[in-house]
Amino acid sequence: MSVATPQSPPGQSRPTSPTARSTWRSSRMVLLLGGIVVLVAVLGVLLGPERVPERHLDPDDTSLAGSRALAELLRDRGVTVDRVDSVEAAAAKAATGDRVLLITDTTFFDELSLARIAGDRLVVGDVFGLEALAPGVRVEPIGGRVRSREPECGLPAATAAGSAFLGGMALRGPAGSAACYPTGDGHALVRFPYANGVITVVGDGDFMTNQRLAEDGNAALALNLIGTGKPVTWLVRPQTPPPLDLPGERGQSMYDLMPDNIRWTVYMAIVAVAVAGFWRGRRLGPVVTEKLPVIVRAAETVEGRGRLYRARRARERAADALRAGTIDRLTPRLGLASGAGRQEIVSALAARTGQDAQQVGAALYGPPPADDAGLVALAGYLDFMERQISEL
Structure with a gap:
């Protein structure tokens, strides 16, 4: 609709509703600014500093999931704590004398090689190869959630600590083993002797983390289980997984075989897809209600x-x-x-x-x-x- 305005010459009129051309001119700047914002955001995410991931039960990690606080408490008590990330390093430490091997992750390790290392052994959580690392220990199908539990056993390391934040797997040890902290169909802690020392298995390791160490008797239980006076070999998952050796490409990973500019190619493709999606995207209208053709009763x-x-x-x-x-x-x-x-x-x-x-x-x-x-x-x-x- 057109009406006469005071600025219009006599006998002429000017449109008051927006036309397609004026709408395109006004939205062109908005689209350009939006594209720049998206481009800057994507580049900031791709080129920004990488976030250091949390390392569960790592003695060098100060995050809530790490165990730096427990490692420092052990060192204050005069216990040597050596952090290793390979079976070879753990075996070399064991060759120097009687030690405690603390196993928190076996994802990239050969459990049979770990089982050959002599000395006391503490296995934490649901790790691969538990049958080889703790012979005779069975995991029952019904466990229990991780919460504060009482020891209800005669093991001095557990009775002196009292309640602890345990649960997870329900364990049953071989004949003659000590079982503490009932959970589900078994116990959250099992300890028994074997040919080369003592094996201890706990169903969950949250009580050893920086977040839970100060609660209940968690610190006392961890120190009693680990701080026996012997040096500790603390085995953790390596930060860089070992490369998979393929026939004809021994020692090379998949990333080594890619061209140098492939990363920037991927980045630019992501930016192009984002800009195209913003350009061609359409605003969704209101939700349309529709009657169901058939009503199915419960x-x-x-x-x-x-x-x-x-x-x-x-x-x-x-x-x-x-x-x-x-x-x-x-x-x-x-x-x-x-x-x-x-x-x-x-x-x-x-x-x-x-x-x-x-x-x-x-x-x-x-x-x-x-x-x-x-x-x-x-x-x-x-x-x-x-x-x-x-x-x-």
């Missing part, structure tokens, strides 16, 4: 899933789904936290319903039903317990 969905389970004879999966749903619904009603363990849930449920604890545990965590009748009986019993809790 009962029909449940029945259909049940028929699929029955057709595939997936009784184990169906039982797991029933048990998981029952546990999720009953845990808050019993006043327990979301991460409550098996023993806590079974004890609380048996006390509230008056049911036998073994029967409750078999219903929630037992083996899968052998037939459809057993599955139906399990579903009925779980529903019975839920109704009892709801009526209390």
Whole structure:
């Protein structure tokens, strides 16, 4: 629409609504500034200093995940701490005398070569090759979340420290071993003698980090396990993984075979894609509501899933789904936290319903039903317990 304005000559009019040309002229500067901002941001990220990653349980790392504080405490007590990142270096240290080998990561190491190193051995966390490093130790399928736990054993190193932030794997040691800090179906700490010394395995190493060391008896437990007076060989993952030797290219990595300018080519391609996306991108409009052509009721969905389970004879999966749903619904009603363990849930449920604890545990965590009748009986019993809790 056009109207006459005071600045227009008599008999003429000027448009007041924006035209396509004026819109393009006004948005051209905005697009140019936006492209410059994107380009500067991308170059800043690509060319900026690299962030130093945290090294879990590294005695030289001062981040929350590192263990610099524990290493300094050991040195203050007169214990020699040598940080190594290879099996050869660890074996060379062991050749100098009786030492403690602390293993926190075996990703790039041969566990069989590590197992041949004589002396005391402390294995921390779920590492590869635990069968070779700690012969006779079994990992049970049901562990426990990492939290403050009491030792509940007679091992002096644990009883003197008291409660510690442990959990993770549920371990069972060989005959004659000391087991402390119950978790799930086993314990979070196992210690036993072997031909060349003593082997200690802990399910999780968070109690040794800079973040957790000052809590509970974590520092005391770590010092009691490691600071036995012997020098410590602390094995960590190497910062630069060893190159993979390929036939005909021995000693060269994939990056050595790339041209020198490939990095800048990739950077410019990323910038070009970002600018093109900004240029060709379109603004999304408002959300359009649309009526669903078919309404599927929840009962029909449940029945259909049940028929699929029955057709595939997936009784184990169906039982797991029933048990998981029952546990999720009953845990808050019993006043327990979301991460409550098996023993806590079974004890609380048996006390509230008056049911036998073994029967409750078999219903929630037992083996899968052998037939459809057993599955139906399990579903009925779980529903019975839920109704009892709801009526209390």
